[in-house]
Amino acid sequence: MRALATSLALLCAGCTGSQTVLAPMGPQAAQLNWLLWSFILICGIIWLLVMFVLVLALRYAAVPSQRGERRAAVIVGVSVAASALVIIVLTVMSYAATRGLSVAADDPLVIRLRGYQWWWEVTYTDRRPDRMLVTANEIHVPVGHPINIELSAADVIHSFWVPNLVGKQDLIPGRRNDLTFTASRPGVYRGQCAEFCGLQHAHMALLVIAEEPAAFEAWRDAQLQVARPPETIEQEAGRTFFVSQPCAACHTVRGTNAAGTLGPDLTHVASRRTIAAGLLETTRGSLAAWIADPQTIKPGNNMPMVTMTPEQLRAVSAWLVDLQ
Amino acid sequence: MMRAEAGDLQHSIAPDMRDTDLAPEVLDRQLERVWGTPATLWGILATVDHKRIGRRYVATAFIFLAMGGVLALLMRLQLAGPERRLIGPDRYNQIFTMHGANMMFLFAVPVMEAIAVYLVPLMVGTRNIAFPRLNAFSYWIYLAGGVLLWVAFALDMGPDIGWFAYVPLSGPQYGSGKRADIWAQMITFTEIAALAVAVELVVTVLKQRAPGMSLDRVPLFVWAMLVTSFCVIMAMPAIMVASTSLILDRLVGTHFYNPAEGGDVLLWQHLFWFFGHPEVYIIFLPAVGMISGILPTFARRPIFGYLPLVLALIATGILAFGLWVHHMFATGLPRLGESFFTASSMAIAIPNGVQIFCWLATLALGRPVLAAPLLFVLAFFFTFIIGGLSGVMVASVPLDTQVHDTYFVVAHFHYVLIGGAVFPLMGAIYYWFPKLTGRMMSERVGRVVCGLVFVGFNLTFFPMHILGLQGMPRRIYTYQPDMPWGGLNLFVSLSSCLLAAGFLIFFIDIMRCMRWGLPAGDNPWNAATLEWATTSPPRSYNFARIPVVSSANPLWDEPELLVSSGLRVERRELVISTVAAAVPEARDASPANSIWPFFAAIATTGMLISSIFTPWAVVWGSLPVMVTLIGWFWPKSTPEDQA
Amino acid sequence: MTSILQKPRMAFDLSELPLHGKRSASLTWWGTLGFMLIEGSGFALVLAVYLYLASIATEWPLGAPPPDLLPGTIVTAVLLLSLIPNMLVSRWARQEDLRKVRIGMIVMALLGIAPLVPRAFEFSALNVLWDSNAYGSITWTLLGLHTTHLITDLIDTLVLSALMFTRHGRNPRRFGDVQDNAMYWNFVVLTWLPIYASLYGIPRL
Ligand code: HEA
Ligand code: HEA
Ligand code: CUA
C-alpha cells in the first residue's frame, strides 16, 4: 500500500506546481495522507469481505432448515456488531486527526487571503504598518514556519485548497475562516479554488512558494519596495499610458498614482510566475496578449478590454514585464 | 362524458348493486364501465387511474434520464482533453447544473415515486391510489416543471449555479437574468408534485390495505415507500422555504442571504442540505425496497430478516435528518462540533449494513436463479458498497477537507446514485415490466445491458476517485495541459460511451418489448406479492375482488387466495381498513375521472411562471387556481358522492 | 396459483360496512393531517430561520424598535376566541345537524374575516419593512406565511358554507368536510401561538 502511495505520488512529482493529495509536503497534509490510506485500507478490506461472502452465498446450495436460519441470524448479528466497532474506530481516528489539525501554532506568520471572482488578493500582515504588503495569486512562505491564513471573500464563496499542504477551507462573504499549515520542504505547490464561483471557477488557481527563510525575507523585502522606475523610453510611455487610462482605476502600482483595488496589485507583477490566477506564465508576450484581449483568454473575467494602439500595447507590456 | 356514462349506468344497473353474486364476466364488464378511462383525448387528460398516471410518470422520468445523460456525454466530451474549446464556460455551467438538477429533481426522485404510484396500490390490494385527482395534478405539475427547465435551457436561460445553487452566486447581485429564478421555480414545481404523491402514498398505505394485511405483512417495497414519503413530507418544506426566500431576495429585495444587512450566506447551505441530505435517501430507500422485492423471488425463499429490514428503513429515514452538515465540512463551522456529524454520518452505515447482510443471508439460504433482475441486484452490491464506503470516507471531517468538491465526491455520488439507485431501478424495470405491459423483456438483451452498464459504469467512475485525489476540482469547464489529468479524463470520457451504449440498448429494448415482447401471464416469476395476483397489465380496477391476506407472502403461503365480497359495483368503491391490523372499517368511494386537475395544473403553472417576473402574479394568478380548485372539489351528483 | 379471477373463494363480507368512513376512517381526514404535517414543518423551519438569524445578529431586532403589541394581540385574542364556535361547529357536524352547521359556518366565515383586519395593521406595527434588513425580511415572511394560511382557510370556509346551503349539504361527506375544515382552523390558530410568541417576545428579551 505504501508502495502504491509513493508510486502514485511519483507520478505527479514531476509536474509543475504539483497539486495532489498524494504527495504531502507538510505535517498537516502528511497526517491527512495517513488518514486517507488507513481509511482506504479498512474500507477495501470490508469491500473484499462482502464480495467474498456474496460469491459464497451465490455458490452455496442451501437446504432449507431451521438450523441454517439460526446460523444466518447469528452471522448477521455478529457482522452488524463488527460494523459498529469499525465505525467507532473510524470515528475516533477521524476525531483524533481533527484535534491534531486544530492545535494553534505559536507565532505564526499571518497572511490574509481574500477571494475575488476570479483571483486572489494576498496581504501580509506585520506589526509595523509600513511592512504590510499586498500582492496577488502567489503566496510565499518560509519553510518550517507555521502559517496562519485568514480567509475572507469579496463577492461569492471561494475555497482555498493547496492539497500538498493542507485540506481546503472556504472563503465566505460576511465571515472569516482560519487555516493553519506548515510547508516542510521548499517547492512550488499549486492550489485551486474549490468552490464553484461562477464563470471562471476553472481558472482561479494560485501558487504557494515555499522557500528557505532567508530567501523568503529577501523576497519580502523586495516586494516592499515601490515599483521600479521605468528605464527605457518605451517603458516610460507604458507607465504614462497605464496611469492615464482606466487601468489605474482598477489596479494599484505603488510608486505611481495608480491605486485602484478592483484588480490585482501590479507593483511587482513580473516577479510572479503566472498572471490571471495561474492561467499564463508571466512573459512579455503573455502580458501583452492578456491586456490586448482578456476576454478571449479568460472569458467572463472582470477585466474589460481597453482599446489601445499596438504601440501603446507594446509600451505597457514592456513596462509591466519590468516590474520585478 | 363520464357523467353521461354514469347516467347510462343508473338506468341499466340498480343502485346499490353488489358484486357478491355476479358472475365473473358480468363483474368484470361492470367494473370496467365504472373504473375505465375512455380512449379519447378527454380520457387521456382526465384519467385518474394510478396505473396510467404511474406509467406516464415513469416514461417521462426516463426521458429526462436520457436527456440528462446526453448532457453528461457533452460534459465528458468537453473534459476529454485539456483546454478544449468545444463548450465555453457559460454553457458548461448551465450544462452541469442542468445535468444535476435534471437527474435529481426530474429523474431520480420522480421515477421512484412514479413506480410507487404504479405498484403500491397493487401491492396493498386496492383499486386506486388515495386522492387520485391529486395524483393526476401531481403529474401535470411535474411535467410543467420539467418543460420549464428545459425550455429555459434551450433559450440559453438555463440555471448556471449548480444543483444546490449556493448564494450569493445565485443571489440578486451575482445571479443576473432569470436563470436562478428558473431553478428556484422548477424546485417549486417538483416539490409540489413530490409532496402530493407522498401524501397519497402515506394514506394509501395506512388506510387502503387489503383486509388482513397487518403491518407485519406489508411488502418491503411498500414499507420503503412509506418511510420515503415521510422523509419527503419532512424534508421538502426546507427546500420550499429556501427557494421561496431566494426568490424573495431576488424579486422584492429581502435580505435573507445578504450579510451586509444581517442575512447569512451559510443559512442557505443549512436549509438546502437539511433537505438535500434526506433527498439522497429519498432516492435510495425506494431502491432498497425494490431490492427487497426482487431478491426473494429470485432467491426462491422469503426475505431473511423482515423485521430488521423494516427497522433499518425507519432508522435510515430518521438518521437522514441528522447529517446535513457533512456537506459543509469546509465552511469553517466549529471543527469539533462538525465531528458530531462525522459520527452520525458513519452511524448510518449500520442500518445499511443490516440490509446488506440480510440480503446476503437471503441469497445464501435460498436457491438463486441468475435472471436479469437479479443480475442488476448483484451489480448493485458490487458498486453501491464502494460508494457507501467512499461515503464513510468523506464523512470524516479531516479527510473531507481534502476531497470535498473534487472528483472524488463526484465518484462517490455516482456510485451511490447509479450503483445504489439506478441499478436497482433497472432491475425493477426488468422485474415489473411484465406487470406494466403484459409482456416480458428479453433475458438475453438484459444480460448484455447489465454487462455493458456495469462495466461501463465502473470504468467511467472509478478513475474519478483517483482524479479527485490528484487534485481535480469538480465543476470546472476545463483544465490546463500541465495538470496530470488529461489521460484519465480521456479514459473516463471513452468509458462513458460504453455506459451510454448500455443505456441506449436498454431504452431500445424497452420500446421493442412493449410491442413485441412475449406475453407474460399474471405471475411470470412465480412471485409472492399481491401485484402478481391480478392480470398483466391489471384492469382499470386492479382486482375484481379485493384479496384477503393472511401472510407476508400471500401467493406462496396460501394455496388459493381468499377474496372479499359485498362492494358496490355501480360506483368506484374501495375498502378502508385500520392502520395497524388492516381490519376493514368502511367502503368508501374513490373519485371519478375529472378534467379539473389538468386545468388546475395549467392555472398553477401560469401563476408560478408569471411570479418569476412580478410578485403580483401570486395575487391575480391565484384567482384562476381558485376557480379550478372549486371545480375540482365541487360535488357532482354521482354515486361517488353518496354516503 | 396464478389468477384469483378464476375461482374466487369468498372469505370476507364487506357489505355491512358503512358507505363512508368518519374521522380516522376517512381518507380526507388523513389527507388533511398529511398537509398539516407538511405545513407544520414549513412553519417550524421558518421559525428556525428566525431564531438562526437572531442568534447570529449582534442586536435583535436589527435597526428597529420591537413590534407594537396591540394589533398582534388582538389577532391572537380573536383567533383564540374563534376556537369555541369552531369546536361547536365540529360537534354539530358530527351530529349531522344541518341547521346548526349552517349557522356555525357563517359565524366561522365571519371569524375568518375578523382577524384579517387587525392583521392588516400588524404589518405596519412590525416597525420595519421587508427590504430594510434580514430582521424585516423574516418577520414579514412569518407574518405573510401565516396570513396566507388564514386566507386559504377562509376561502375554504366560504366555499364550504356556500355548499352547505345547496342540495349537496345534507350529506355525511359534507359533514366530514366541515369537521376537517374545523380541524384545519385549529391548526392555523395553534401554529400562530409560537409565531406570536417569537415575533413579539424575542425582540423584547
Ligand atoms: C443515493 C444517494 C446517496 C447515498 C445512498 C449516499 C450515502 C452516503 N453518503 Fe453521500 N452523497 C450523495 C448521495 C448519496 N450518498 C450525493 C448526491 C452527494 C453529493 C451532493 C453534491 O455535493 O452534489 C453526496 C455527498 C456526500 C457527502 C459530502 C461530501 C462532500 O461534499 O464533501 C458525504 C459526507 O459525509 C456523504 C456521506 C455518505 C454516507 C456516509 C453514506 C452512507 O449512507 C453509506 C452507507 C453504506 C455503506 C457504508 C455500505 C454498506 C455497509 C456495509 C457493507 C456495512 C459495513 C460498513 C462499515 C463498517 C463502514 N455523501
Ligand atoms: C441520478 C443521478 C445522476 C445520473 C444517472 C448521472 C449520470 C451521469 N453523470 Fe452525473 N451528476 C449528478 C447526478 C447524476 N449523474 C449530479 C447530482 C451531479 C452534480 C451536478 C452539480 O455539480 O451541480 C452530477 C455531475 C456530473 C459530473 C461532474 C460535472 C462537473 O462537476 O463539472 C460528471 C462528469 O463527468 C457527470 C457525469 C455523468 C455521466 C457520464 C453519467 C452517465 O451515467 C450518463 C449515462 C448516459 C445516458 C443515460 C444517456 C444514454 C442515452 C442515450 C444515448 C439515448 C439518447 C436517446 C434518446 C433520447 C432516446 N455527472
Ligand atoms: Cu473561486 Cu471557484
Ligand SMILES: [Cu+2]
Ligand atoms: Cu449527505
